[in-house]
Amino acid sequence: MKPFVDVLEFIKKSRIQKALTDRHGCYRSHIKDENGKDVDIPFVLSVDDIRRVLELRDNDGDLIQVSERLCKGLWFRMGYVGFVNDSSYNKSRLP
Template identity: 40%
Template sequence: MMAIRSGGNPIGQPSDSQYWDKSHNIYCLLDAVYTDITIFLVIAKFLRESNIAKALTDKTIVYESHVRWFWSSARYEEKEKTIYSAVTKKDENGQDVDLEIKFNVGYLRRVLELGNSDSDPTIIPEHLCKGLWCRMGFTGHLNGKMGKTMFCHPYKFTIHCIVYALSHRKGACDETSNYIMNIITCLVLNRPSNVLWVTF
């Protein structure tokens, strides 16, 4: 979802000196300027028009120090299903001010423009996923590990984007997890899916 960088400076004065977890949640460059002269032309256009396009391409920079400050004061309100926290920021006069931050699943849906809901399915029947993968030209064993290298280039590119942008992995990014398989199945079949449930 985000390019995540580290920095120990206050929120008003972030440092760009070093990336934090740069191998995790990397945004995808799906712009036509990068893809129109490649074999990924059609699949990149498909991803740009999908309901997860914003989640794949969001270039928001988040600093490690901000994340640490946020979680140091975070509290979860079960009744509202909302996380509350506070962060310190410099105002226009250089004074420290505390800002309350709150977010929930609905907020994430709105920001990422996912267009899904809690009532959308979170798990797709396995036979549906595997049947689709066969139609996508999967060359491996259906009961074995699902690897992106076992597909043709356009589908490999699709899986690569989703694994790097939406998965929890920091390594072994050639393999796809069941929840990534569900996202890809719903995306290709144009079916609703509760993406937030499986990625957050």
């Protein structure tokens, strides 16, 4: 039972859970024409689409989100002596 619990914990912490649990609906209006007949729709799925939807963030062009706590910690470790919740940082407050 323990290995199974470890696998579940790994899945919960990884992006795999998003891929397994997210549901996306397909509407009838997407697959039928005005007469109610089914329409063949060309569908192209690229690796970049999969990376974007799963939010893998492993591509050089992907945005990286840094937590507010980490950001503040970095500023303080650099010696910043101002109020870190300001909308802008003052360069003169760095050593």
